[in-house]
Amino acid sequence: MKQWAIRIFIFLLALLVLVTIGVYIFVKTTLNETSIALLEDKILKSYDPYITSYPLVTLEEGSLVKRDELQRFYLFTAEKNSFDDFMARSRESGAITDLKAIPGLLQINHDVSFKNLMSNDCVEIYCYQHYLPFEYIPSIFWKGLIGVEDQRYLDHFGVDLKSLFRAFVTNLKTMRYTQGGSTISQQLVKNLFFTNEKTFTRKLKEMVVSIYIETKFPKEKILEAYLNEVHWGALQGIKMKGVLSASLFYFGKKPADITPFEGAILIGLLKGPGYFHPLKKLERLQERADVVYKKLVQENFVPNDPSLIWKQADWDNWTARLKKLETARYHQSIWRTLNDQEPTLSEYEKFVLIQKVADVKSKINERFNDKFNTVDISVKVMLGPLSSDSWYSYYNRVERNKEKALSKERHQVGSTIKPIIYSVFEDLGRRMDEWVVTDPITLQLKSGPWTPREAHRNLPAQVTYTDALLKSLNRPVIRIASELGFPQVEEKLKPYFPELKTPLDQYPSELLGSMELSMSELRDVYANFIKTECGKIKNSERFMDQSVLQLLSDPNQTTVERAVDVVMQKLRFFGKTGTTNNGYDNWYVAFDGKNITLIWVGYEGERKTKSLGLYGATTAFDVFQNYYRDRGKRFQQFGCELVPN
Structure with a gap:
């Protein structure tokens, strides 16, 4: 019997050792799967979150x-x-x-x-988070979280055995996994390190890590981590992570300014931001907020003041504001600004430009959403000083390669090149006050007869070169080039457009902008042209009032006369629109005496309609006008004084 007893003892001891080793390996493996060090870096720091690395x-x-x-x-x-x-x-x-x-x-x-923008601590795309240390989180949030989600939080060790037993009984009755009995610590661990998969293994791992972090960090630091890392839903296409982002997005306030009932709404949303979404499931959220607020009153976490509870008018005003912001998408523009690492513009200028692009896309969506997929409307912007290589560029399709989009992808340039063509006409001896016939003209090409189309109707029989340029007419360009001789015009244009199709007399549509250039190529063309044109003016080779730069500097006289507002009407800047390819390519090129700006608005999806119905004056110019007007910088009046020789 002693031999059997010894054998049983040895077996049980070995089994205990194996189980211990197994548990140790499981715990070690589980902890290795997590990034506890990253969590430690965040919650053990003490700093002022309202300090920014950006300049004022x-x-x-x-x-x-x-x-x-x-x-x-x-x-x-x-x-x-x-x-x-x-x-x-x-x-x-x-x-x-x-x-x-x-x-x-x-x-x-x-x-x-x-002060400038706070940093975005969220590494995910289309996500905003700014970390707040515990001392900067108002008590309504962590008290409310404890009162609603985990009342025994201050007493347990990371796992609440009572809650686990209750969840076990409930799941046994329903014969399916309906409750988890998770503590705040377990929810934090799940959000940070694991998925929402409802399995016993995941639950066991969650418990192991929860117990570990409870032994490693103080309770308030775990609350801090939870309230900074939890997802609070999405608005304006941006995921909200943490209490600061939720306060900013939902209520337009810093957390310190949140009222008790607003705090109850935010805490109520944690149970399911999508399930209780204010723009989709408002009635659910109203019921949930009332339940949470009453619970907080019972726990003496908020004052028992009925006047603090929202009435229906408060809910209506709030959701109306959220809907308005959902259309304006200011917060997405903030995210894009923080995601933009180019140093050539200030953060506020970037934000204004990005918002103006969003505004134009919103206008296009309102007008044309039933005609084509407006999601495929793209906007490209390049701007910078003529005397510098430091150019700012923006492309609204963040999922695509911006460098390729700006330097490799080409678009028809349309009438944007007409100022250069008229300057060539002047170089060949013509004057801008001369007259030209507007009648139809037909050229006999090797490919057959070709007649340029004209967008304008009821034209006078003759116009001056200046009026032809201001109205961006097509026939006068071809008629003047034909009179001067296409070879002579071609020779003058080649330095600007090395890839110009030749002989020009067989490709006259090139003069009307059928050629394709990338954004960076057109930028280089215009930088060269403006330096050359200003050089002629400075050297008295051309009178200022006869230069195309001066002639196109009054927006009240050009193709944007109906789009320019009362502020920009008083300013002077060179500018030229371009609308081509049946509205699929829309341009505005401008020079204010210092900066060149190029804006392209176009369609990058499958082209199913013959005409898009967009114009450079109502799209690209709209971005230019509103950006330069509202960016918080004085407008540089037009002139050649700052142009380098």
């Missing part, structure tokens, strides 16, 4: 800004004071006043500075 934003004296854009940008800055406080101080000092000519615009009367 300065709105220049004499400039304009759009109030809504300034408000949304300011919301995401490191400023602790509210936008209302900022505006009250600025108005009181006279630094900012309303522009009466255009409602919604603000006039900057002397320089105004404030």
